[in-house]
Amino acid sequence: MLNSIVLDELQSSAESVDLDPEVAATLRDTGLVTVLPAHGGMWTILPAGNVGAVQVGQLLVEVKPKQKVGLSRLLFLLGYAANPGFRPDDVAGVEDTDLFAALGESLARHGLRALDRGALSGYVHVEESLRTVRGRIRVGDQMTRRPGMLLPLEVAYDDFTVDIPENRILRAAVRLMMQVPRLSGDVRWRLAHLDSKLDGVSELRYGVPLPVWTESRLNERYSPALRLAETILRNMSAEAGLGRHSVASFVVNMATVFEDFLTTALKEALNVYPGETVGQYPAFLDEVELHGRTGDRVRMLVDIVHTIGRQPAMVFDAKYKAASPSGAYPNADHYQMLAYCTALEVSRAWLVYAGPGKPRLRRIRNTEVSVVEFPIDLSQTSNDLLITVKSLAESAFNEFWVTRGPGIRSAS
Structure with missing residues (x-):
């Protein structure tokens, strides 16, 4: 019988459970949870900063994202961050139940639909x-x-x-999913049927970068299945047997997911305006030393910077962590944005938080710098998420235009 433990991402306490030491060690190695010894040979399982699911033998441990972000939304965030062509309907119909069961069902459904007219050549x-x-x-x-x-x-x-990138990716995901323990007989049969339809397609070796494919009219029917398959291959692992137990894991860091999604979505939203959007923008907080050494300078990597004429124009920072119970955000975030604005010579920065609420402007005393707290509610529909990011991009550019717009032509 499958035992299930469900935790909230922000959970800080939990009841002790009885675990086999080998299962406890395997759980800890996945990085999804911390596993600590408790009294009487029991173990305490707590979130370790990631979300997802791990199944070890007969034990399934799930860590749910905050704000009730369902599986379909999580898959959309992951998929869109990797490929802005990922559409909300690529994960339509995904049930927010058991993660592995939902992934297996979705892959089988999309895969069979893609191969309805046979494998693409x-x-x-x-x-x-x-x-x-x-x-x-x-x-x-x-x-x-x-x-x-x-x-x-x-x-x-x-x-x-038929041995083309599209089929290699799809077959690799199908074979990986087939290693997940305790999938229903119906899902396992459909995955095996998919695998047989891809006979003659070579296997992808573990750890090798996924082959590149380009969406076109010819492979349009494959697109939803391929985007889901790529998400599975990038974030899931499965072992038919590790010690005495079969293991499957799907583990992601939501802070990284949110930052990657925001970077990609802002690049797309700001693409209609002059300039270029750069993720992990390199900068220095201090001046070059007189004797010319730069090795000990204070380096910064700014989450997202939009440049115009190669000069920083708009600064964004993605913060997934929750606000305090009173609704206040950490002071250190505002110190960080002040440093970014000072070093990059911009007058306004955007702190983009994952959470509900309304934008709020904070003017920094004795400076010309302002920081905008801009929440994005991840529990929105996928389309509404993209609309919110588009609104953020429009607000940021309009603000830039008001303060520095007259010089835009000479700068570009």
Whole structure:
């Protein structure tokens, strides 16, 4: 019988549970939870700063995001951060129940829909050694690798095959999902049926970067399945057996997810305005020392900076952490934004928090700097999330235009 433990991301206390020491060690190694020994051979399981699910043998441990961010929203944030072409309907219908069951069901449904008319084929460039001529002979490689030899021949040709990036990604995700323990018989059968439809597609080796694919009219029916498959491959792992227990894990850091999503969404929203949006913008807080050494300077990496004419114009910082019970945000965040504004010579910065509420402006005393606290409620629908980010981009650019707009042409 499967035992389940459900924790909230911000939970700070929990009742002790009885665990096998091997299970406790495996849980701790996933990074999803901290596992601490308690009295009487019991263990205390608490969130470790990440969200997701881990299944070890007959134990399923889930850590839910704050604000009741459901699985479909989490998958959208992950998918959009990696690819702004990811659409809300790519995760439509995902149930906010058991994470692995929902992922397996969604992958099976999207995959079968993609392969309804059979596996997609395409041309792949191949370079190999053959005993007959096919395509063209790579003369340079032939002379370098086999001087004076007529056979085998180094040739290059384009092969029309099902072994294309789209099918490799989909099959890799299907095979990974099939290793998850205790999926329903129906889901497992459909995944196996998908795998059989992709016969002849080579396997992706673990740890190798995912092959690149480009959305087009030809692979349009594959897009939802591929985006979900990429999310699974980037964030999930599964082992058929580790010690005496099978293990599956899907673990993400919500602070990183939120920052990556905001960076991508702001780049898209600000793309209609002059300038360029850069994530992890490098800068220094202090001046260059007189003797020229820079190794001990105070370095900064600003979450998001929009530049115009190569000069910083708008500064954004993503903060996933919650506000205090009174609704106040940490003082250190405002110190940080003041430092960014001072070093980058901008008069306004945007602190973007993951949470409900309304924007609030704070003017920093004895300076010309203002900090805008801009909450984004992650429990909104995916479309509303993007609308909110678009509103943020519009507000930031309008503010820039009011304060520095007249010089924009000379700066760009």
